[in-house]
Amino acid sequence: MRFVDEYRRARPVKRLEREIRRAADRLGRKVRFMEICGGHTTAIHRFGIPSLLPDQIELLSGPGCPVCVTPTTYIDRALSLACDASCTLTTFGDLYRVPGSDGALEDASARGADVRVVYSPRDALKFALSDPQKVVTFLAVGFETTAPAVAATVLEASAQGIENFRIMSGHKTMPRALRALVEAPQVALDGFILPGHVSTIIGPEPYGFLPQEFGMACCVSGFEPTDILRSILALTLQVVKREFCVQNEYRRAVRKEGNAVAREQMSRVFEPCDSQWRGLGLIPNSGLDVKSEWRAYSVDPPDPTLPSEKHEDCRCEQLLRGLARPTDCPLFGTVCTPDSAVGPCMVSSEGSCAAFYKYGAGGIES
Numbered sequence: 001m002r003f004v005d006e007y008r009r010a011r012p013v014k015r016l017e018r019e020i021r022r023a024a025d026r027l028g029r030k031v032r033f034m035e036i037c038g039g040h041t042t043a044i045h046r047f048g049i050p051s052l053l054p055d056q057i058e059l060l061s062g063p064g065c066p067v068c069v070t071p072t073t074y075i076d077r078a079l080s081l082a083c084d085a086s087c088t089l090t091t092f093g094d095l096y097r098v099p100g101s102d103g104a105l106e107d108a109s110a111r112g113a114d115v116r117v118v119y120s121p122r123d124a125l126k127f128a129l130s131d132p133q134k135v136v137t138f139l140a141v142g143f144e145t146t147a148p149a150v151a152a153t154v155l156e157a158s159a160q161g162i163e164n165f166r167i168m169s170g171h172k173t174m175p176r177a178l179r180a181l182v183e184a185p186q187v188a189l190d191g192f193i194l195p196g197h198v199s200t201i202i203g204p205e206p207y208g209f210l211p212q213e214f215g216m217a218c219c220v221s222g223f224e225p226t227d228i229l230r231s232i233l234a235l236t237l238q239v240v241k242r243e244f245c246v247q248n249e250y251r252r253a254v255r256k257e258g259n260a261v262a263r264e265q266m267s268r269v270f271e272p273c274d275s276q277w278r279g280l281g282l283i284p285n286s287g288l289d290v291k292s293e294w295r296a297y298s299v300d301p302p303d304p305t306l307p308s309e310k311h312e313d314c315r316c317e318q319l320l321r322g323l324a325r326p327t328d329c330p331l332f333g334t335v336c337t338p339d340s341a342v343g344p345c346m347v348s349s350e351g352s353c354a355a356f357y358k359y360g361a362g363g364i365e366s
């Protein structure tokens with residue numbers, strides 16, 4: 001398949017592996033690179049990328065899975081909305097199973113609440129159109145990747161005069177979270193594998209502070225094995241040469257200017273707000289709130305200053321800051337599995353616990 005097979009061939013993978021090992025020999029120390037995209041987390045484990053790397057290079061997962069960073073307070077607010085018989089809740093599948101303080105949305109559904117899994121916010125809008133007696137609320141979580149489609153749906157609801165459609169915005173933006181992450185104590189990183197999908201929208205420029213202010217190696221990456229390996233090679237060479245920049249190794253999808261149309265849609269509907277991140281806490285201006293002119297289409301999200309509760313043994317918060325690995329959690333693979341997930345990192349297909357549980361350290365494809 002074009003744009004897939006050519007990035008999975010064994011020969012370029014082997015060549016990149018050799019080049020990375022040669023570059024790593026010049027490091028003189030161990031380095032830690034973090035991926036901050038759930039798609040990268042899954043791809044790295046699926047293709048067994050860690051097994052190709054020398055001991056000097058350690059890969060860590062960060063706050064890149066949108067469901068994983070959504071705090072318990074958001075789930076709890078959704079659960080309270082689900083209790084209202086006049087409300088239909090619509091959500092992406094991963095959020096459906098994330099535990100709140102008192103069960104998950106799938107439990108509320110089993111008790112009779114009207115909760116429906118959709119593939120896009122437009123599906124939710126169709127429900128609103130087909131059942132004007134119900135208020136249809138879409139649980140809008142995700143980063144700059146999903147926010148434009150949600151904004152476009154709000155604009156469409158307004159244009160069509162559909163008055164029973166709402167969103168509850170839990171959207172978050174990535175650059176502010178990265179600043180919070182690198183400024184946090186304990187987190188010692190040398191570079192970031194930057195998100196491919198988010199970068200298609202915002203372009204590489206908003207990450208410029210990472211090399212400039214913090215001397216971090218940065219590379220925007222695609223999702224195939226050679227994409228990821230090329231990005232790891234780029235990061236390693238930046239550290240070796242001590243020449244830090246935001247490199248773009250995903251040029252077939254990420255343009256310098258990003259996607260101006262998508263950003264314009266976002267800025268028509270949303271404005272920055274403070275946001276609570278699981279694992280990172282309250283980060284100023286790292287969320288997206290619905291602008292006052294579109295309030296009729298919005299349900300107030302929970303107060304962002306409320307802390308997020310968690311199961312006392314769950315290590316998701318440490319995982320999302322790169323301070324632990326799935327296997328450090330005492331519940332991993334025993335109490336907590338994809339069929340009986342305790343924390344969001346095991347629920348979401350993009351969560352690091354789910355990826356590690358499914359593929360292990362060696363991956364299934366090479």
Ligand code: SF4
Binds near residue numbers: 316326330332337342
């Ligand atoms: S294994 Fe389960 S309980 Fe442990 S950190 Fe992962 S999601 Fe949380």
